[in-house]
Amino acid sequence: MGAGPRPERATVSAEEHEQLRRDLDALRDQFEAADEVLTALGRSAADPEAVLTTVVESARRLCRSDAAYLCLLEYGVYELIKSTGLTDESITYIADHPMPVDRDTLIGRVGLDRQTQQIADVLSDPEYGRYDLQRVAGYRTTMGAPMLVDDDVVGALVLWRNEVRPFDEREMAIVTAFAGQAAMAVNGVTLVQELESRSAELAKNVERLEALREVGEAVSSSLDVDHVLSTIAMHAVALSGTDGGSIMEYSARDRCFMVRSVHRTDPAVVQRLRSIRIDLDETLVGRAAQGRRPIAVSDLDRVHLDPHLKILHDDGWRSLAAVPMLREDQIVGCLIVRRKRKGGFTEETLDLLETFASQSALALLNARLFRELEEQSVELELASTHKSEFLASMSHELRTPLNAVLGFSEVLLERMFGDINERQEEYLRDIHGSGQHLLELLNEILDLSKVEAGRMELEYSSFDLRSLLELATSMLRERAALHGIDLRIETAEMGTVYSDELRLKQVLLNLVTNAVKFTGDGGSVVVGAQRDGPEVLISVTDTGIGVPEADRERIFESFQQGGRGSSREEGTGLGLTLSRRIVELLGGRMWLESEVGRGSTFGFSLPAGDREGTGRPADGSPAACGEVVVIEDDRPSLDLFSAYLSKAALKVTTARDGPSGLAAVRRTLPDAVLLDIRLPGIDGWAVLKELKAEPATRDIPVIVVSIVDERARGVAMGAAAYLVKPIGREDLLTALSAVGAPVPLPGSGHEHREGP
């Protein structure tokens, strides 16, 4: 009762009475409202919507306002969530033009000052800055109170009147109380929402990890940078809850950005973005890159529009985040995600976007490196082609004059046109020797350049190793004898090896020539060979002056002859280099053991590479029953024919050219001859003619094998059969059988002929 009129006063004036009645009404209203709010709060603990509706409506009614609304503070701007008395136009306008926490608006000041306040007349307030909103809504006096949770401003409750009529203290108290109630309701909602969102958060984290894994996979597995970038853009947009995005590449040379990939963006907009210059110094994207930090814009209406932002804004984009793509602090590009509506970005989202940005940077750098490598390898290949072409042409150009030097000196040495005296002969030998030397040098340079360029083609075949050693040493025998050097081979029967015969001969000749050259008169040079598991070891040992330790590696380098004393003849200085490279190409290695004053051993290994069925019959093959001479210069064909024939238990003698083929036939009188037409020197036709002209060989059947079909000519010249390459095993055996050679018929179930 203490609030009532005093009892001892007998009378009250009518005015006083009226005032008291009004106060009482107001108090009753206030209590009723408070009760209403409390009831609503109690009833709707699980329905904060209803609480907020009650708060807004009661506040408007109790404070006799034209409108009331409630905003929550999200990412630094107030978002309208509940209102009463506002026109639809005003609601839309506020939603599109949110209010930040600044002194332009009442609600901004409420948030800054954290206390209830009013503006008596916005039109006469010098600090007021939102006349745009005022024009739409039409208010004059406005009051608001902050919503505080744990001392944080979470929102505000605002009232307004469309006339200038300031609120009194009682009304300010009501709004303050109601704002407190609203804050509690919102806080309750937040707590529930936090609980609810925790499981959603977990699901979201899984989703993010999944997306990151997918992006990481794309970056590491695909060299298609456009595919990688569009994957990244897609996931970045999806996980940041935005509506579209783009990835830009930075050009340090031009100091600007170029759009590389977009997601959910109108192609016309992309085209416009590509037509402008997105400058490092003049755009928001550039600022983010230079600051090495993401920049988020929650409202594009409220910032300066650079050319890039202008295009986006014109297309209806309202908020965005620009995240620099960095690699070791260098700008690689920029990742941009954007929304069609306004709104901020949480730290968490920006962190996630930075991860995507760094993946994008990696993808772009990978692609750049790959592109550079590709360009370089094209250049290198071109340079290498030029080099090979140059060497081939130089070789031809140098051979032409050498031909004359060697030829004319030879003509004179042959005394074709008269005698010469001793001194003239000596000089002519010098000229001829120097010419030969030049020719060797030329050949070795050409070979070495082929090896270096990876263009040395090897021709593998099976051949008898001992025969090759004998051939190589025989070529040096005369020279060794001249100096009383004992040149010999010390090896057991080695059987066949599978390698490049000509290249191996080149290596052997080089080593034996060196050994003879550096061995004193009366010394010895021994060529040895032995099998060592899957390898063959070949050595050339001399009793020469030896190679000092310091020179043992150097002499394998180009144009180094080592300190081996004065040589009787200059070498090319390339022989050992080339030999070692050839041995390595053939799958072996070369080494040197030496003792100064006692001699040197140059050794090398080779994979023996015996292949079943090639060359000499392997152990266990039946004894040969017939004999065939194969005259063929193409080694792969020779190899193949030998293999077919050996398997069919035929003894095979091979020859690589016409004259040696003729000799082989005359010597062995075989059961049949396989004859290639295209031979060096005299060709197959000439061989055939010779064979048919001689009584001893006239009746031996000759099977012509050729890549050209000149059957009629072959038959006319007396060939027993004519086969056109390529020739299969059955063709060959059928033909041999048809001409009477002792071979099993193919397809008879076993290949080896039974005894006659």
Place this chain on the structure above:
Amino acid sequence: MSEGRILVVEDNPKNLKLVRDVLTYAGYEVIEATSGEDGVRLAAETVPDLILMDLQLPGIDGAEALRQIRATERQVPVVAVTAFAMNNDRARAFDAGFDGYVEKPISVRALPQQVSDFLKLGGIP
């Protein structure tokens, strides 16, 4: 009495002289041509028993000269003279239809015998 008439097509004058002198010494009659075009013309005019043809020639090359010679003269053996700088030169010579080849630098001692061998190719039906 000549051993045979040889047409030598070679653009380098010193090499041409060398081949001419060596073959002349060996008893052959030598006709000289310094271009493919000359070679084709002289092949028709002089009816040689054998033609030695350099592959690299100014104007039409050896392969083309051979093709033109074969258009009218089927029998005469034509032998390629090549530097063999590269592996595939020999294959190219055969693909072009030459009857054989002689490798440069030519061997003065071996050339007369090689020519004799090639001459045996002639007269084949």
